[in-house]
Amino acid sequence: MIAKIYSSCVLGVDAYEVTAEVDIVGGLPHFNVVGLPDAAIKESRDRIKSAIKNSGYSFPTTKIIVNLAPADIRKEGASFDLPIALSILATENVIDFSQLNDYIFCGELSLDGKIKPIRGALPIAMAMKKMGKKIFILPKKNSKEAATVKGIAVYPVSTLNEVVDFLNKKLQLNQEEMNLEAIFKRNSKYKQDFNDVKGQEHVKRGLEVAAAGGHNVLLIGPPGSGKSMLAKRLPTILSEMTLEEGLETSAIHSIAGILPDDKVIIGTRPFRAPHHTISDAALLGGGTNPSPGEISLAHNGVLFMDELPEFKRNVLGVLRQPIEDGHITIARVANTFTYPAKFMLIAAMNPCLCGYFTDPKRECHCTPFQIQNYLSRVSGPLLDRIDIHLEVPRLKYEHLTDKRRGEQSCEIRKRVDMARNIQNKRLCGHGVLFNAHLESKELEKYCVLEKEAEELLKLAILELGISARAYDKILKVSRTIADLDGKDIIEAHHISEAISYRSLDRNLWG
């Protein structure tokens, strides 16, 4: 006898329908799972056997063949425990599977028949409409995120008995309901605010420009100057997350299994700060069964790389492509996956090994060679993708004890939003969103300089030793500054501000 129960698995960021077929044939008792299962699924037979037995049902003592179709897609994770167990129970006539064509079942079983949480409930729920399924039965812990998807019914379950009784209409289950908009709104508040940071007004201004134009930023300063604190507050001045963006980011977090329980849906732009010992696979995503990396978890948000020169060389190398493309494609023998990775990069570093080179109060004891060596760890091509370099000086005593609070994030965000609107209007036909992504042809078209500004830029190139590479960056950044100012033509003071954000080009040290 053959029974079929439908389930789903996530590949990359998309979910696919998977059918758990069970056939019972004569022969020596035997339990085998086919259909490219991974080790967790292979082991499921022992979990399923115990779970069925300990839930008070009999486990068939015959040859059991489980097929997970389509057979050519590699399946991973323990979420097939529940559908396989149900198919087996269907062959024993405990439940009637012919009525379950609209259902998707997911869940890991424990030996006593309890149902444990799974990964990727949100993308599965989002894909159900495409699969033509209407009812999603899944572990209680994951039910909230799935319930935010409209057009499907979500039933949370916690034991195998509950599922069987529900399917046999012996038990009424409450449908999980969530008001997506309300939750999203509730979650779209940040804990931090820019007015927590004292002083450092020019850095805040630099971050405002960066946020407005989507420019990547590098903060350079001695230890304890507040680099991390400033970086952490960058998401709060980015334009508010749209619902669509929130769902995209939440889906990636759901796949990684780190969607916070209390939040259900992510409403604030993510801030990811990987430690500098991170491997390239952990940053980009990877593994034999790929899972999203830090850059994808930072999708629609901010990736903060503290102590930039301490990162491994190959890690910094692989970062270049996703910064350009906004997504990452991971090619493995079995499959190729694409994860979105649209993030703003904010990096922080000390000016030298000891950290005090630019500090007026404390002496630096690095040799010029050491400083050169330290700075050269960050490769040119990566620096090429960072438009704004900001020096973060040590805080003065007056600033530290100042009782006045700075400007609030929401006020800065208003200006950022305005500048972004101007950009959107100008760039909507070019397939780019921000000034940071302007190509040189568009640069020429949109970066019109007034006479005085042109003179100043010429002078800067001749006198300050600014390279051709930096020329484009200065144009882009000055475009953003002019947008913040609400001006169409770039003026001299816009250019001079932009030049001040290129401290690494000015050969200040090293």
Next chain:
Amino acid sequence: MGREKKDTGNAGERIAASYLRKKGYRVVESNYRTIFGEIDIVARLAGIIVFVEVKTRTTSSLGPPYLSITKVKEKHMIKNALFYLKAHRLMNASWRIDIVSVKLDQALRVENIELIENAVEDDYI
């Protein structure tokens, strides 16, 4: 094999057969010879063919009798069973392998008897 060991084995198998009958098994064959060896008992229970391996011991110095059944022996049991099924044209029937573990005292009286249903699972094919 020494006389004594054979006596122990035979006694164990007799005891196991009567034990199984009491449990509702219908014993079809005992000591069924195949080219791979011997099946101690072939029985039927509710339409299932049950091949029974009887393991008898008189001392517990080596642990309970069923401990002496190794993976290699399990493989042999499966081969023996398949031989029987083929010979009797029963290849599509449901079947299983049980173990009866018999502990006797020195005078060959039953001290303990234990039935392990579904003792062998097919992990080899």
